[in-house]
Amino acid sequence: MYHGRSTGKGPTTPTQIYQQPPRLLIVQITLPSWADTCSNLCEALQNFFSLACSLMGPSRMSLFSLYVVQNQHECILPFVQVKGNFVRLKACISELRMLQREGCFRPHSSSLHLAVQDGLQQFKQYSRHVTTGASLSFTSLEITVLTSQPGKKVVKQLEEGLKDTDLVRVRRLQVVEITKGDLEYMDSVSPAEEPSSDESSILATDIDLQTIDNDVVSMEIFFKAWLHNSGTDQEHIHLLLPSRCFSNISKARDDSMCLKCDLQERLLSPSLLPGTADGSLRMDDPKGDFSTLYQMASQSSASRYKLRVIKALNSSGICESLIYGLPFILRPTSCWQLDWDELETNQQHFHALCHSLLKREWLLLAKGEPLSGGHSLRQPASTFYVIVPSRSPTLLVKAVATRELMLPSPFPLLPEDPPDDSLKIVESLLDSLELEPSYNPLQAWSHLYSHLSSTFIKPQGRLHPSWESQALRKAGQLQTNRVRATVAPLPMTPTPGRAPQMPAASKSSSEAFFWPSEWEEYSWGP
Numbered sequence: 001m002y003h004g005r006s007t008g009k010g011p012t013t014p015t016q017i018y019q020q021p022p023r024l025l026i027v028q029i030t031l032p033s034w035a036d037t038c039s040n041l042c043e044a045l046q047n048f049f050s051l052a053c054s055l056m057g058p059s060r061m062s063l064f065s066l067y068v069v070q071n072q073h074e075c076i077l078p079f080v081q082v083k084g085n086f087v088r089l090k091a092c093i094s095e096l097r098m099l100q101r102e103g104c105f106r107p108h109s110s111s112l113h114l115a116v117q118d119g120l121q122q123f124k125q126y127s128r129h130v131t132t133g134a135s136l137s138f139t140s141l142e143i144t145v146l147t148s149q150p151g152k153k154v155v156k157q158l159e160e161g162l163k164d165t166d167l168v169r170v171r172r173l174q175v176v177e178i179t180k181g182d183l184e185y186m187d188s189v190s191p192a193e194e195p196s197s198d199e200s201s202i203l204a205t206d207i208d209l210q211t212i213d214n215d216v217v218s219m220e221i222f223f224k225a226w227l228h229n230s231g232t233d234q235e236h237i238h239l240l241l242p243s244r245c246f247s248n249i250s251k252a253r254d255d256s257m258c259l260k261c262d263l264q265e266r267l268l269s270p271s272l273l274p275g276t277a278d279g280s281l282r283m284d285d286p287k288g289d290f291s292t293l294y295q296m297a298s299q300s301s302a303s304r305y306k307l308r309v310i311k312a313l314n315s316s317g318i319c320e321s322l323i324y325g326l327p328f329i330l331r332p333t334s335c336w337q338l339d340w341d342e343l344e345t346n347q348q349h350f351h352a353l354c355h356s357l358l359k360r361e362w363l364l365l366a367k368g369e370p371l372s373g374g375h376s377l378r379q380p381a382s383t384f385y386v387i388v389p390s391r392s393p394t395l396l397v398k399a400v401a402t403r404e405l406m407l408p409s410p411f412p413l414l415p416e417d418p419p420d421d422s423l424k425i426v427e428s429l430l431d432s433l434e435l436e437p438s439y440n441p442l443q444a445w446s447h448l449y450s451h452l453s454s455t456f457i458k459p460q461g462r463l464h465p466s467w468e469s470q471a472l473r474k475a476g477q478l479q480t481n482r483v484r485a486t487v488a489p490l491p492m493t494p495t496p497g498r499a500p501q502m503p504a505a506s507k508s509s510s511e512a513f514f515w516p517s518e519w520e521e522y523s524w525g526p
Contacts, residue, residue, distance in 0.1 A: 020226055021138040021171050022063035022079065024119040026145045028112060029070045029099060033148035037178050037214050041146070042097045044219035046090060050452040052227065053086040056272045060227045062138060063126070065119055066092055068099065073115035079126045086456045112154065113161025116143060120169060140171035151177035151209045158207060174208040176222065217442055228264060235333035236263040239366070239387075239395075240308040241353070256308070259353070260338070260346050261330040266396070269326055273448070274455055306369040307385060307397070313363040318386055321409075322401045330387075330395040350393065357389035365400070 027041070052061050061082040067075050077092040123141045147154050154175050167173070212218045229236075240256040332347040357364070364387040388396040 020061055020228075020230065021140060021142050022065075022123060023061070023226060024065045024067065024116075024123065024141055024143045026067045026069060026073075026112070026115045026119065026143065027096070028145060028147040028149065028154070029068055030148055031100070033178075034099070036180070037148060038097060038099070040214055040216050041178075041219060042093050044216050044223060045096075046093050046453070047216070047220055047449040048223040048226075049082070049086055049089045049093075050449050050456075051224075051268075051273075052082055053084065053089070054273050054452045054455065055083075055227075055268070056274070059083040063123075064089070065122065066096070067115045067119055068096065069111045069115050070100070071111070073111045073118060075118065075122070078122060086453070090453075090456075110161060112145065113158055113165075116145075116158065116162060116173075117165055119143065120165075120167075124169060138171075140169050142172045142174070143170060144174045144176060146176050146178065148178050151175050151211065155207050155209055172208065173206065174210065177209070177211045178214050178219075179211050180214055227268075232334050232336045234337065235260040235304060235335045237261045237330060238304045238306045239330065240306055242309060257349065259350050260304075260333040260335070261350070261395075262333045262335075264329040264331060266327045266329055273452065307366040307387075308369055309364050309366045309387070311365040312360075313365055313386070315361040315363055318363060318400065323386065323398045324401060325399040328397045330397055332393065347393075354389045354393060354395065358391065363388055366397075 059082065063079045064077070064082050065075065065079040066077040067073055076095050077089070080088060082089070120141065120143075127139065145154060145158070154177070158173070158175070212222050237260075239259040239261050241259065243255045243257070332343075332350040334343070338346070356362075366385045366387055368383040368385060382402075384400050384402055385397050386400045388398065390396060
């Protein structure tokens with residue numbers, strides 16, 4: 001990370017635990033590498049937006065805009081609301097697919113920072129326009145620059161070009177380098193490289209430098225991180241560990257060790273997607289598949305939702321049939337309102353807990369402490385959770401059944417000696433199966449993306465015949481029906497000569513889905 005001065009952030013309202021800030025994606029196109037990345041990037045974007053536009057409940061993404069940078073910068077999608085705009089987003093991705101893949105042109109280093117300035121200007125004007133009738137949830141913007149150029153080189157170009165630019169409205173500025181090498185798989189991207197002493201940032205904000213592989217799966221994972229709650233205005237959960245000594249503690253005093261944690265979803269609930277569950281279920285409906293833990297954490301503002309550890313369990317001491325709902329992940333909090341010493345101590349204690357649980361082969365049983373609900377005389381029901389350690393600095397939280405939820409289920413003992421004939425038949429069938437060491441969800445493809453995309457297509461007529469019937473652009477010409485930004489663009493940097501014409505793409509690169517060559521290892525295996 002290129003460290004600089006961080007800007008302050010306002011308080012987070014309960015509904016913002018779902019919604020992420022407006023995002024500006026700038027794609028830097030360089031030849032010939034664009035021919036290798038175009039198809040993967042466009043497929044990953046279309047898959048991601050089919051998911052983001054389909055999620056029911058509060059919108060997780062607010063605004064999105066897309067710029068491309070070749071020999072000059074160009075806005076191919078001004079800021080639009082993501083939810084309800086899949087058709088428009090798909091048309092923008094189609095425009096991206098048709099950009100030049102062959103030939104050559106000389107990119108101008110000034111075009112990149114001009115795209116950042118133009119996008120920021122557009123966001124400011126959009127904000128002024130919207131706030132005349134309603135308030136925006138977010139007043140700052142996250143900018144991602146996607147490039148095939150060396151990341152450090154792009155960072156230096158941005159630092160030099162933006163040194164006189166007011167970036168107070170930029171929440172985060174990120175450079176993502178698409179690489180061809182085989183990088184060790186991580187949940188989203190590789191860690192940002194630390195700069196040397198002579199590479200300190202000259203900007204008033206940080207520039208993150210990250211890398212991703214040039215394949216559809218890696219790009220999808222990167223974009224899906226936009227659905228996470230990445231806010232750092234407050235911690236989400238307090239994990240309370242019992243004190244080592246109970247005899248000298250007053251009952252009125254809570255002397256437990258408190259670990260301050262951030263909560264993160266492990267996977268999306270199928271009940272939030274049309275066609276995968278009963279669409280009448282809502283996120284706040286107890287019949288739905290949305291975890292109470294995440295709901296309670298999102299509703300907590302003045303006081304934090306608490307998980308109080310009450311017992312330890314052997315790692316083999318829980319039956320899988322007693323676990324229900326979606327799992328969630330706990331991480332040490334990164335809340336900016338805590339001082340550095342407290343953040344560091346909290347993180348060290350969290351890591352020590354993970355190590356100790358793995359060494360002892362223990363799980364933790366915790367009880368959720370409901371938030372005070374005003375003057376209601378009804379005592380709220382408690383929920384119990386099992387906490388599972390991992391070899392990564394995270395804890396997995398799963399809701400576990402209580403006495404009130406249990407139904408009678410007889411489990412007679414399995415007969416010791418099944419008939420020989422049946423045993424031989426079944427064993428021969430099992431021997432024909434391919435044995436894998438673990439389950440890899442990235443190799444289980446349910447065709448959900450194509451299903452979600454099809455739900456946006458109306459059965460009668462064409463929505464945008466001009467987009468569907470438009471042939472590939474001719475040399476040097478832009479499409480006449482392209483959506484234009486609503487703000488005046490920044491002046492272009494004069495070029496010494498006429499830029500070479502852009503030949504139409506004669507053929508598209510392979511649209512094949514690139515699966516990982518090997519199954520990656522996961523912290524949360526079966």
